[in-house]
Amino acid sequence: MPKLITQVGCPYCGASCDDIEVLVSDDGKKILETRNACVIGNEIFHHVSNPDRPKRPRQRQTDGTMKEISYDEAIDFTAKTLIKAKKPLIYGFGSTNCEGMSAVARVAEKAGAVLDNCASICHGPSFLAIFDNGYPSCTLGEVKNRADVVIFWGCNPMHAHPRHTSRYSIFPRGFFTNKGQMQRTVISVDPRETDTAKLADIHLMIRQGHDYDLFDAFRTVLRGYDIPAEVAGIKKEQILEAAEKMKKARFVMIFFGMGCTHTDGRNHNIDAAISLTRDLNSITKASIMAMRGHYNIAGPGQVWSWQFGFPYCIDLSKGTHAHMNPGETSSIDLAMRDEVDCFVNVGTDAGAHFPIEAVKHLKKHPFITVDPNICMASEIADLHIPVRVVGVEEPGVVYRMDNVPIQFKKVIDGPEGVPSDEELFDRIYIRMCELTETEPLWIHVKEHAKASSSQVE
Amino acid sequence: MAEKVVMNMITQRAIEEGQAMEKGKTTPEYFQACSIVEMNPDDMKRLGIWKNTNVRVTSEVGSVIVKAIEPTQFCPPGLAHIRQGVWANQIVPPRTQSTGTPQYSGFPVTIEPAINEKVKSALELVQGSVGLWKGGN
């Protein structure tokens, strides 16, 4: 009898839906069917049984071809490469669990590496704004149960977070919002008429790149001052109308995305958005949230903040203390300045998602990719180490876009002999200790137990 | 009719891109989802091309051949969109305004017809850029 597993977490976007139902074959090895997932989530669950999926590490040979090697050899190579490098960069973590992030952090500390995550090229500017201005936010259930004005600014959940609007932000009937969408005014601020904008009651088709101007116009209006007839391509009347909706709301929710952080102004746009939220809290209740892209990209920000005090761009090369200065210690800038001499890509695809100029710089040095799948970063790497797929073959804690921890399940066993990120990096750590003749540091008994049980091969 | 038009480029997500990416970046689906530029029909008219014509998009850092299509989500004239991914990143300026985050959106490009040029595969673009591409052209 196939088995139906419910309340499964989906390892795709930052909405981190945990209501997926997965029908698993009798032997627990194959996924037959998924329910509730969006098209993308569905793809992930089915993709794990793709026969072309790599199940052993592959190392690039001098003729450019890739040759399978054992995990022990791959671990040895990675450990030696990290020890040899003066300033390796370990980057990624869009798609792994917090246990893996923690294991990598210890390796990075040992290696004197720079530790960075995908926020660096996504919501990094949001962190910069948070450093300056704070973060008045809430969990997504507050939006569902209370929000009556919802603003999507420079974000397009209908495409990037397909179930966000149905689970949290537009459609659900919450405790104080029992009429669902009927009770909510949706405002979209976007230079395109996106599928999210089409759902909105008010679409402010902003002139691209002028977000700061418009945030500022709202703040000006809410504080009772006049604004020009047109700001950022939006007519004054429209701004006043939207501002009036916010003022009269009982709970204003502002979601913002890459439309604000990827363009001119960067952190200053978010700074203005946070200030707008602060201002609104003197009038009514208001909250703001970054539309984090991946299901656990909030995770490294959490794990590394409690371990090092910084969420990203963490330079551990000084040995005695961590140092963070985005612009200086951020992946793209380090790459463009040729400041790192080894690149480890974990649970992401820098090959596809970095500007190609940065990829070319990184490729001058040893390039190692740790990822379950074939991707651009695996296909240009000197070494590709496949791992289990978190959320499908490996359980663990993930942080949703609202920083709520969700304990993901596993639904099937991973391919035989393929380790999790956590196991892999713990073994790399042990190997580094052996090579440097130092004592491994274990914080906890759990890790003693784990170390002895992780000898998969 | 102009030989080339200057437009403002943004590179953002799309559900087709997300789905195809999870299927695999070497799949035809990914190629189809991402090797395109969305532009307003008025801009196509200015450039003298029909929809589904290959164009060369050039930014301050490089250029890429993609297929011009009519927007799946309305783009105003002057604004062009390449979905995030391999083709977009051939032309995304790595400058970060000292924030760490590249200029993925809001950078000037010129777009010109390239009817006889071929759209390269993801693998050819990425491996080719680091000297690993072994296939033909």
Add this chain to the structure above:
Amino acid sequence: MAEFLIKNGFVIDPTQKINGDIADIAIKDDKIVEKAGPGAKIIDAKGKVVMAGGVDVHAHVAGPKVNIGRTMRPEDKLFKSPHAQENYRMEMGFSIPSTFKTGYDYARMGYAFVMEAAMPPLHSPHVHEEIHDTPIIDEGALPVFANNWFVMEYLKNGEIENSAAYCAWLLSATKGYGIKLVNPGGTAAWAWGLNCLTIHDPVPYYDITPAEIITGLIKTNEYLGLPHSVHIHQNSLGVPGNYAVTLESLKLAEGVKARNKFNRDQVMHSTHIQFHSYGGDSWGNFESKAKDVMDYVNSHKNITVDLGCVTLDETTTMTADGPFEHHLNHLNHLKWANTDVELETAAGVVPYVYDKDIKVCGIQWAIGLELALYAKDPSRTFITTDHPNAGPFTRYPRVIKWLMSKNAREETLNTFKHCSKVVDATDIQSIDSEMSLYNIAEMTRSGPAKALGLSHMYGGLGSGLDANVAVFDLNINDMPDDPQKIEDAFLRASWFIKSGQIVVKDGEITNHGNKRTVWVNAKVKENPQVTRDIHDKFLKNYTVGIDNYSVRDYLAPNPYVINVDVEA
């Protein structure tokens, strides 16, 4: 594990009424024993003070609000890791140290147990992840209850049994230790941008008052017979004149007797009482009401308090009292983080500079110390800084210095720009008393252990207790003239043995120890209504599945579970 004999120290152990007698303490494995075998390793404590491991009843050391504090304050990390050691994990941060630094620094101060003071239930896996990464010290965490939809609904209807069944379920789901109340009702009101500033302000929609929530949760707690009493952060924190609200709330415990099997006497622990002992009606005529508050506490034995001493540092305030942080952010206009948590609670974080040259900060500093100095029974009055709200926990030794030395207090007072105004608004200058090492042991060891219902494990040196022993470089018969030496001695223990392992020697970490997570499993009889209510709310109002809510066992890999069987 091994045997130790800590020889010839001045033993101070209020649980056995030992005050500085020269004696030996024997350890076998992880317990204190009567006698050590001949092979025991000898630790020479001659001329030094020997105490049990410290017990911190209230500190914010792990979880989402601590971590947003770390995230949003990179400046807290700059040049502030003086004790970092080679071959250990990096230590980062001052007021909100990294988990590694938190464990190391507590151990260096000879602390064995720390209670995380406010755990949002929805975020409990996060709290346990951080506890997991905090080396050496044992920890528990108090889930917050006083703004929880279930609790408010049950208590509005007077359903103590249902409230108890829900609380028991939540304790076990979150691996929590006891019942924490933060701004009862006020935080629930904050979800709409409002607050409850007295204990009679009705909570919007729920139509229940803070007084009813407090009373109901006291009853719930004693119905369950939990090791700890309710642990309350009262309404109207930090507001001039709030001492009246404080006294009114304390009165709600009158006549209630503790019902438990854990040797606990109090039915209410009122935390960081410094923030609740304010007179005046504005910052202009702000003054101390420490005496009024302590007079009441002194005469009511079923109440314990902790101080929440202001240490005059740049720090990071953080509390589940969401409306207070919003208010504070309007005072200092620094950055402000807030997280409203669905159905349960909220939290806010604002950096704060307790500047000795600001009159109000000076008065707050004095109030914290006055409360301790007015205490008739130090074993019901515990040293805290509400870390990091009034100052970081690494300032406990400095608080001890101030309490033990009038000169040290005078010295600090004399550096204040508004010294005379602080003197006018407080009694600090006229109080001559100085506390003893015995008092300090009561306030940091035996007292908090008993209040937490953990006196069978911590707080003393009697045989059978956990082998947590700290040795400090202080000679009880020849105390240093320079009070700074008291602070230095308590900041870095000469020796600290935790659970039978040497974890600190000469103030340096030597071992990652064997930390535990202490939580309470209260077993009540099956309650179908509560089970149905829980499933219903998860279905309709939560955004997380009930399967994925309860903290999984592996996140607390070394648990110490206290089972409580509730006889209904």
